Amino acid sequence: MRRQGHRLWYATLAALLLAGCGTPAPAVPPAPAPTSAFGGTDRAWIEITLAMHEQVVPLLDAVPARAGAAATRDLAARVRAATEAELPELRALHELAGLPAENPHLGMPMPGMVTAPELAALTALSGPAFDAAATTKIDEVVGQAVTLARGELQNGADPRTRTLAGAVLAARAAVSSG
Secondary structure, three states: HHHHHHHHHHHHHHHHEEEEEEEOOOOOOOOOOOOOOOOOOHHHHHHHHHHHHHHHHHHHHHHHEEEHHHHHOOOOOHHHHHHHHHHHHHHHHHOOOOOOOOOOOOOOOOOOOOOOOHHHHHHOOOHHHHHHHHHHHHHHHHHHHHHHHHHHHHHOOOHHHHHHHHHHHHHHHHHHHH
């Protein structure tokens, strides 16, 4: 009799556990499937490089109307071509890495970033003054892109991110040497 009581007790317990005691189980979203081994360096490189690329575009947009020298227009065109070619892959990596929609690096005053106050000051200039200031800023953006790409190549974990960093490095080397 005692054995039958234990069986009944276990059967009741199992039924309650399986039924959830009459309350629906909370919906737990499935964990996202990892698509790659994005490390901290990869994530930081993607966010910072994406912010740099997006923030240099308005300066590059201003060059044709404000520059006095063909060399400034040529530099801006080469940087624009590289930037526009890399942006789609950066955005795709941003998504794959599961980074937040709002980039925390946008607008940060750090090397290689064209901040809103800098853009306002630059676009208030024209001719030779603009050429000098814009070339200096674009060279800073290019130099920082090289530094960051080297860091990603040395310390990054995700192969696709490292490949893009290699492409950024090669494109910026071509910009600087041209």
